[in-house]
Amino acid sequence: MEYNTTRNELILPEYGRHIQKLVQHIKTIEDREERTKAAHALIPIMAQVNTNLRENGDYKHKLWDHLFIMADFDLDVDAPFEMPDKEVLNRKPDPLPYSQGKFKKKHYGKIIQNMMDKIDDYSPEEQEVLVELLANQLKKSYVKWNKESVNDDVIISDFIELAEKDVNFKDNIKLVETRNILAKPKKKKTNRKNRN
Template structure:
């Protein structure tokens, strides 16, 4: 029996062995013009295997890249797209730099820190107080997520003072408004009031 395990390894198994055989035959064609026609025919068959990707940008470009890979870059024809170089396929990706900046209060997150820094740069006034209350509201939500036993608004304002290095002045009488569940938009019922059924006998003559 001829098992697939004994056959040549497929470079792109998602296209199957029949497509790979067509590519191998295309590479063996001596005439460049005939080889080009054969390559375009193979591209058409490859595209028919994934009809849901026809409208995706650069789909044709990707097919030509895959054809070059399956031919082991031996096709040597003029293609409508610039093909990748063989060396680039085996290059190791560059190491991604990670942000090792320390977050002072992880349960609040970095976005809250940036918002507090921004609030500290603002001039005193109504807009600054509104932003402080908005930040405090979000901090309260985050703190309740991590600690169901909410320690109180004073804990939030103390954390804001520490995170701003004392730049934010918060009055002692400031309170964070209570958040009610499902507050705000209330969907209206689609059930309209039905009219009472009127019998045919009750109609006036």
């Protein structure tokens, strides 16, 4: 018996072991013309096995690339496309430059900090509404991040620290309840009479 643990590793698992064995067999054909015919005959079979590639306009090019990859870039045939460069395929992408910036309280996020910087751009009436909305968002972010209840005084203190300016809070400001933040949305009830 032949077990998967004793077999060679699948290079492209989406094609399966039989296609990979066919590719290995094609590599053993000595006559270049016969080898080329066999490779051209294998491409339509690969297209049937991996039907997702047909959604792309250049799927034949990808099939030939996959054939060369399964052959470990060691297949001398007359192909309609050039063999891909092994180094290019194995090269790791360049790291993305993340802007770290200054965060006093990372769990509130950069967008909240940017919004706080814009408070002065609004009229006093609009500032009052914006401050209340931002404070509620701070509380939601805090509760979602820490998974625990928090006192409104802590949120207001954090708000003042993040805003780095005097902020006028309404005397009767009431932030959203923690249980409302953590509550799971209720499923809509369907009326069984209307299903028919």
